[in-house]
Amino acid sequence: MSIQDTAERPGFRFSLYAPGTAGAADVEAQADRPLLFTPFRLRGVTFPNRVVIAPMQMYVAGPDGLATDWHLQHLGKYAVGGAGTVMTEALIVDPRGRNTYGDLGIWSDDHVAPLARIAGFIAAQGAVPAAQLHHAGPKSSRQRPWEGLGPLGAAEAAKGEPPWQPVSVSEQSSVAGWHRPHCLTSEEIAGIVAAYGQGARRAAEAGFRVLDIHAAHGYLIHSFLSPISNDRTDRYGGSLENRMRLAVEIARSVRGHWPDDRPLFFRLSCVDRMEGGWQIEDSVVLARALRAEGVDLIDCSSGGIRAENSGMDFVRKRQPLRRGHQVPYADQIRREAEMPTMAVGVILDGPQAEAILQAGKADLIAIGRAALFDPHWAVHAAHQLRADPKWQMWPPSYGWWLELRERTGVED
Numbered sequence: 430m431s432i433q434d435t436a437e438r439p440g441f442r443f444s445l446y447a448p449g450t451a452g453a454a455d456v457e458a459q460a461d462r463p464l465l466f467t468p469f470r471l472r473g474v475t476f477p478n479r480v481v482i483a484p485m486q487m488y489v490a491g492p493d494g495l496a497t498d499w500h501l502q503h504l505g506k507y508a509v510g511g512a513g514t515v516m517t518e519a520l521i522v523d524p525r526g527r528n529t530y531g532d533l534g535i536w537s538d539d540h541v542a543p544l545a546r547i548a549g550f551i552a553a554q555g556a557v558p559a560a561q562l563h564h565a566g567p568k569s570s571r572q573r574p575w576e577g578l579g580p581l582g583a584a585e586a587a588k589g590e591p592p593w594q595p596v597s598v599s600e601q602s603s604v605a606g607w608h609r610p611h612c613l614t615s616e617e618i619a620g621i622v623a624a625y626g627q628g629a630r631r632a633a634e635a636g637f638r639v640l641d642i643h644a645a646h647g648y649l650i651h652s653f654l655s656p657i658s659n660d661r662t663d664r665y666g667g668s669l670e671n672r673m674r675l676a677v678e679i680a681r682s683v684r685g686h687w688p689d690d691r692p693l694f695f696r697l698s699c700v701d702r703m704e705g706g707w708q709i710e711d712s713v714v715l716a717r718a719l720r721a722e723g724v725d726l727i728d729c730s731s732g733g734i735r736a737e738n739s740g741m742d743f744v745r746k747r748q749p750l751r752r753g754h755q756v757p758y759a760d761q762i763r764r765e766a767e768m769p770t771m772a773v774g775v776i777l778d779g780p781q782a783e784a785i786l787q788a789g790k791a792d793l794i795a796i797g798r799a800a801l802f803d804p805h806w807a808v809h810a811a812h813q814l815r816a817d818p819k820w821q822m823w824p825p826s827y828g829w830w831l832e833l834r835e836r837t838g839v840e841d
């Protein structure tokens with residue numbers, strides 16, 4: 430397969446493999462590789478392969494949301510494990526938007542130095558350091574998952590973690606029994622939009638090369654998008670255009686503080702999976718509006734606007750999640766909004782990921798829990814797909830020995 434074949438393959442017109450662009454030489458040398466291990470370029474960033482470690486909150490931040498050695502080893506090991514891009518967990522842009530006291534922050538300049546250490550380590554392994562910006566909105570002020578995920582109360586207050594009032598699109602709680610949120614005024618909304626811009630500035634200063642805005646799973650931005658939760662009558666409620674306003678304003682604010690040569694991703698719950706909720710057609714309209722604001726890729730998730738349609742609820746009810754269940758959203762947005770997408774959700778192995786890319790359904794593949802289970806997911810997938818016969822994707826301190834072991838053979 431030549432570079433030109435790759436560029437012209439139906440559905441791959443966004444893979445900017447035109448000869449002469451940076452990264453083209455890599456592609457030429459690797460033309461027979463599986464797509465999963467073929468570079469991808471957006472703006473000034475060449476992703477060495479299509480594997481992205483999905484954002485995953487650990488809920489173990491140090492005081493005031495500071496990153497610690499835990500986060501360095503947690504994220505660092507995925508870069509050592511061959512992922513092309515390693516994304517941080519959701520970084521909180523405003524302390525009232527924390528899910529829990531364990532969330533990592535980016536609401537102050539003090540957060541930059543420990544995050545820069547992590548971004549630097551990831552980049553030094555040859556991977557692209559990425560960060561996610563977040564405000565939990567109605568889902569703020571709650572217990573860590575393993576503590577029950579309920580609202581903070583007297584027991585947590587006694588341990589030094591008192592509850593606070595969440596802010597949201599309205600006064601509706603997203604889950605019965607959770608704290609009643611404060612309904613944001615337009616002036617307060619403007620403050621949050623500005624906080625996202627400052628978060629982007631700090632992420633750039635910390636050395637991240639990609640930014641993802643978390644607008645999924647029932648959190649603040651999603652609560653404005655969905656007709657299930659948005660009952661406002663001002664310019665942020667009612668029509669689709671009004672419900673999209675906060676998302677568009679945040680994208681504009683972030684783009685204004687995020688360097689032009691660095692890609693901007695946007696994570697959507699592409700559907701609410703509820704009668705009368707946000708639909709895939711709405712996601713296509715929003716994706717086009719975001720593209721006009723300088724968003725480069727839609728990161729395609731789903732659900733979460735109410736407890737009964739969230740991933741956690743599937744887990745609680747032991748309802749199995751289908752392999753690749755969100756891939757059709759990445760496919761439709763890619764075709765209809767004509768922009769790159771990232772597929773995520775129960776993508777378990779190299780052949781499955783490769784089939785999604787070969788079918789032109791997404792440009793990048795995000796791996797979450799499969800990477801918790803196997804931090805070397807990417808190099809193992811490369812092995813499965815025979816993309817790394819000489820063990821060169823491994824750090825030489827490992828790869829040299831493993832290649833030698835393979836050549837020598839092992840007897841029972």
Ligand SMILES: Cc1cc2nc3c(=O)[nH]c(=O)nc-3n(C[C@H](O)[C@H](O)[C@H](O)COP(=O)(O)O)c2cc1C
Pocket residue numbers: 483484485486487518519561643645696730773774775776795796797798799
């Ligand atoms: C421990 C954990 C923490 C998560 N935290 C985040 C997060 O910070 N931001 C986000 O957008 N999604 C978060 N998610 C969702 C994942 O990014 C991903 O979309 C989801 O796990 C589905 O992918 P998987 O089947 O590969 O795990 C989290 C998931 C897990 C398992």
